[in-house]
Amino acid sequence: MKIYNKLVRDRIPQICEGNNQVCKTRVLNDEEYLIELNKKLQEEMKEYLEECDLEELADLQEVVYAILDAKKCSYAEFEKIRKAKATKRGAFKKRIFLETVEDK
Numbered sequence: 001m002k003i004y005n006k007l008v009r010d011r012i013p014q015i016c017e018g019n020n021q022v023c024k025t026r027v028l029n030d031e032e033y034l035i036e037l038n039k040k041l042q043e044e045m046k047e048y049l050e051e052c053d054l055e056e057l058a059d060l061q062e063v064v065y066a067i068l069d070a071k072k073c074s075y076a077e078f079e080k081i082r083k084a085k086a087t088k089r090g091a092f093k094k095r096i097f098l099e100t101v102e103d104k
Helices: 012-018 030-051 054-070 075-089
Strands: none
Touching: 030 054, 054 075
């Protein structure tokens, strides 16, 4: 028996059953769900940074979407927040690397 104790994608129990495995699951409450989503965000970020694979980046985005849903924030509202920040502080398109800053 392997112990996972982590948030998984919705179809994982079906996949386990299809592989002739038995898994024990439970449904998280709202508070637990947000905690586990944040852990999953860190997990997916680590995997992306290790592999720099677009599939890992897609996993990361899936978790972001789940967090937005859990926080009852629409994708449109999130995009509005992103655009406002990009307008105010810029994006990352110019590839600017800040080396130092000193007071005049």
